[in-house]
Amino acid sequence: MNIWIALAYLLAAVLFILGLKQLSNPRGARRGNQTAAVGMVIALLATIPLLHFTTAGIVVTILGLAIGAPVGAISARRVHMTAMPQMVAAFNGVGGGAAALVAISELLHAGTHPAFQLAFPSIFSMVVGGISFAGSAIAFAKLQGMITGTPITYAGQQVVNGLLAIAIVSLAVANLTVASQPIFFVTLLALALVLGVAFVIPIGGADMPVVISLLNAFTGLAVAASGFVLNNFALIVAGTLVGASGTLLTTLMSQAMGRSLANVLFGAFGQIQVGAGGAAATAEGKSVRAGSPEDVGTMLAYARKVIIVPGYGLAVAQGQHALKELADELEKRGVEVEYAIHPVAGRMPGHMNVLLAEANVPYEQLKEMDEINGEFPSTDVALVVGANDVVNPAAHTTPGSPIYGMPILNVDQAKNIVFMKRSMRPGFAGIDNELLYDPKTIMLFGDAKDSLTKLVAAVKAA
Amino acid sequence: MNSELLTEFTYFVLAIFVGIEVISKVPTILHTPLMSGTNAIHGIILVGAILIAANATSPLEVVLGFVAVLLATLNVVGGFVVTDRMLEMFKGRRAPAKPEQK
Incomplete structure (x- = not known):
């Protein structure tokens, strides 16, 4: 490899690392993303001298770039803030798919007895990329509401998934030791896709961010493996960086939910149906207090x-x-207003911060969970807008509950609680919230935006 | 193990440590943008996709190469743009907040 190309790849790698470093600090985060993007452009430009273009090759490369770039940019620009999680899942999935296709192409090229150091990373990249592609597609469908967000389970599921994994490993070994045949590795890819689907369907919609983060790390590793196949330094370093940081990030995300990664992936939420049924049954007899916007408006104003x-x-x-x-209206009247941000409120960590920042809510008013939990006892009204699981006291009180042990916002300690919800339906975790039946709770049913607009008018009138 | 593979393996191992070290102190609010940003970085597979596509000779390679370039481009461009959109909002919050504080 030409020395200049190698140096350009090194520069790209340095920019990726600096970009990641800046991305983990709120001040420099946006610049960090741009730094990484510059690294990407450098890596792509440095690749050009490595190419021996065929006529068809030039055409399809330019065509792929010319279609992919505007489609990617426009869909990323147009997507609603609420749909960002599934957008990330989609972009991650296509990356995994690309890694799998690159690997297949290399395997087809390599003949029946490729060197182990070529064949092994190719198969790894194909299988892991395939799992990431199919898994991301399911995560996308779950978050988009195309399939149900509740866990899809059946008897013997773990056994089936285990058998799938064993089949994949055996076929991979056969392909490596006996002979590398298209029938082998195409079957392998098919099995990887099935495993990707089977792995994600039993996981509940609320846990999708963790799953997307894990699949993101998978794609990173698949890309690193492609780097070994193509002997490309940029792919190895960038892919490994993503694989390693993605794995750590996945663990941090599960910790923010107070659970282990294994618990998120293989279990707890799979068993809720039983618990949820029981809880719902006991809830039947309880009554809730529904209020009008005027009631709540007056309460808030004073x-x-x-x-x-x-x-x-x-x-x-x-x-x-x-x-x-x-909030502005209340502050005008001298009411102290703060926002309590649970680490996993919304569909992704940081979701609420992004959303409220869009509405120009001052950063100083956004309080993280540990910071604000002590303030609830001195709070007159806790206004819960479209949240549920993150304030559910079952996390403290009900050992059998799937969210038991998850840190929550101690809304139950406030003097009054207002829940703005569309219905009594349980939250994403699928479990009932006893706080809704608490005597100091008022329910304000309806679409959050409508209700808030009515509340503004009610506060003005009060 | 030949020397090239050994060198590559060295990069791989060192990159694992760098990847873990570099984000170890990330605050919760940045988890999502960071995930999205790393997602864009693995779009580097576009380099691999172009290497395959541009050198394609058989019709099958041409098709595989085309789809790979298309998917990888979506990953890179969409990944960086969507991350930028998330972070754009983080930046915008300070300036308008000032007049209200006063």
């Missing part, structure tokens, strides 16, 4: 301190601007 707990319902209703207007 409170001294209000803590707002935003959740996914706020994002769905696109109610962040109305919420900010309400």
Whole structure:
């Protein structure tokens, strides 16, 4: 490899590392993303001298770039804030798919007895890329509501998944030791796709961010393996960086939910149906107190301190601007307003921060869970806007509950609680929330944005 | 193990440590943008896809190469743009917040 190309790849790798470093600090985060993008452009330009273009090759390369770039940019620009998680899943899936295709192409090229150091990373890249592609597709479909977000389970599921994994490993070994045949590795790819689907369907929609993060790390490793196949330094380093940081990030995300990664992937949420059925049955007899916007508006207007707990319902209703207007109105009256941000509120960590920042909510008012939990006892009204699981006291009190042990916002300690929800339906985790039946709770049913607009009027009138 | 493979393996192992070290102190609010940003970085597979596509000779290679370039381009461009959109909002919050504080 030409020395200049190698140096350009090194520069790209350095920019990726610097970009990641900046991305983990709120101040430099946006610049970090741009730094990484510059690294990408350098890596792509440095690749040009390595190419021996065939006529058909030039045409399809330019065609692929010319179609992919605008489609990617426009869909990323147009996507609603609420749909960002599935967008990330989609972009991750296509990356995994590309890695698998590159690997297949190399395997087809390599003949029946390729060197182990070529064949092994090719098969690894194909299988892992395939799992990431299919898994991301299911994660996308779950978050987009194309298939149910509740776990899909059946008897013997773990056994079937285990057998799939064993079949993949055996076929891979056969392909490596006996002979590399298209029939082998195409079957392998098919099995990898099936495993990707089978692996993600039993995981609940609320856990999809963790799954997407894990699949993101998978794609990184598949890309690193492609780097070994193509003897390309840029692919090895960038792919490995993503594989390693993605694995750590996945663990951090599960920790933010108070659970282990194994628990997220293989279990707890799979068993909720039983628990949820039981909880719903006991809830039948309890009554809830529904209030009008005027009741709630008056209560808020004469409170001294209000803590707002935003959740996914706020994002769905696109109610962040109305919420900010309400907060402004309250502050005008001298009410102290703060926002309590649970680490996993919404569909992804950081989802609420992004949403509220869009509505120009001052950064200083956004409080993280540990910071604000002590303030609830001195709070007159906790206004829960479209959140549920993150304030469910079952996490403290019910050892059998799937969210038991998850850190929650201690809304139950506030003097009054207002829940703005569309219905009594349980949250994403599929479990009932006893707080909804608490005597100090008022329910304000309806779309969050509508209700907030009515509340603003009610506060003005109060 | 030949020397090229050994060198590559060295990069691989060192990159694991760098990858873990570099993000070890990330605050929760940046988890999503960071995931999205790393997602864009693995779009480097586009380099591999172009290496395959541009040198393609058989019709099968041409098709595989085309689809690989298309998917990888989506990954790179979409990944960086969507991350930028998330972070754009983080940046915008300070400036308009000032007048209200006063």
